[in-house]
Amino acid sequence: MIVGADGWLDPVNRIESPNWDARPPGGPIELIVVHNISLPPGCFGGGHIARLFTNTLDPSVDPFFAQIVGMRVSAHVLIDRAGTTTQFVALTERAWHAGASAWCGLENCNDFSVGIELEGTDFESFTDSQYRSLNAVIDALLAAYPIKAVAGHSDIAPGRKTDPGPFFDWRRVHVPPRVSLPAV
Numbered sequence: 001m002i003v004g005a006d007g008w009l010d011p012v013n014r015i016e017s018p019n020w021d022a023r024p025p026g027g028p029i030e031l032i033v034v035h036n037i038s039l040p041p042g043c044f045g046g047g048h049i050a051r052l053f054t055n056t057l058d059p060s061v062d063p064f065f066a067q068i069v070g071m072r073v074s075a076h077v078l079i080d081r082a083g084t085t086t087q088f089v090a091l092t093e094r095a096w097h098a099g100a101s102a103w104c105g106l107e108n109c110n111d112f113s114v115g116i117e118l119e120g121t122d123f124e125s126f127t128d129s130q131y132r133s134l135n136a137v138i139d140a141l142l143a144a145y146p147i148k149a150v151a152g153h154s155d156i157a158p159g160r161k162t163d164p165g166p167f168f169d170w171r172r173v174h175v176p177p178r179v180s181l182p183a184v
Contacts, residue, residue, distance in 0.1 A: 001085075001136045003144035007092030009077070009085070009137065017053045017088040019074035019096050024111050029091065029145040031103055031113035032138060034173075035075065035153045036120040036163040040064045044081050044119055053078070053088045072096060075115040077137055083129025085137060091144070101156040103149070109156045114141055122165030131172045138175060149180040 002010055023029075039048035040062040048065070051057040053074045059066040075097040078086045089095040097115030098108075106112065116137060120126050141147055150173060153161040170181050 001140040003091060003140050007090030009087050009091070009140060012077070013084065013086040015050050015054060015086055015088055017074040017095070018055060019053060019072045020089040020093045021096075023092070023094045027112050029112060029114060029141075030148045031109060031156075032141060032147060032150040033098055033101075033109060033113045033115050033153055033156060034134070034150065034164045034168065035097060035115060035117045036122065036126075036165055036168070037075075037078075037117045038119060038121050042121055042123070049078055049117070049119065050086065050088075075117040077114070078117045078119065079130050079133045079137070080119045081127050081130065083127065083133040085133050091141070098153065098156060100160065101153075103151060103156045113156075114145075118164060118168075120164070120167075122162050123167065125167045126164075126169070131169075135172075135174050138173065142176065142179065147179055150175055151182055155182050 004010055037049055057065050057069050059069040074088050074095045076089045076091055076095045094110050095115050098110045101109040103109050118126055118130050153163045
């Protein structure tokens with residue numbers, strides 16, 4: 001897997017989200033944020049995450065969707081339970097994944113991070129295929145950008161977010177010594 005000059009990973013599925021804007025000029029991409037998501041909560045498959053990220057979620061499909069239908073959110077990348085990787089926002093642009101956040105004294109992590117969503121919950125393990133795909137994406141990002149750390153959403157928004165959750169195994173994330181991971 002490689003990162004193209006246009007900020008799109010190759011080869012991965014591509015579904016463009018309208019939920020992004022320009023990163024601040026001159027700032028490096030130096031953080032990877034790992035999230036989890038399932039829609040409806042605890043359910044996998046069905047394409048609902050892609051519909052959320054593209055503002056096409058049908059609120060009549062599930063009562064939970066009525067609560068989130070107006071949200072304008074995205075991530076750069078989604079990795080489903082089978083390990084299929086889909087990119088929604090160019091890495092060179094700011095996806096709307098982190099919300100109110102801070103890392104190493106820097107606020108607004110969307111400005112300098114890449115958001116990777118894993119289809120999952122805080123309550124069950126992720127699949128081997130997801131870890132393989134996650135590591136492939138991370139390797140591509142490390143080759144393209146001056147990444148300093150890989151963190152969970154809970155690390156950059158403590159008290160507000162819990163993902164990727166206690167079942168995410170940080171020991172399965174492979175990074176070189178120059179890149180920090182949360183304490184296991």
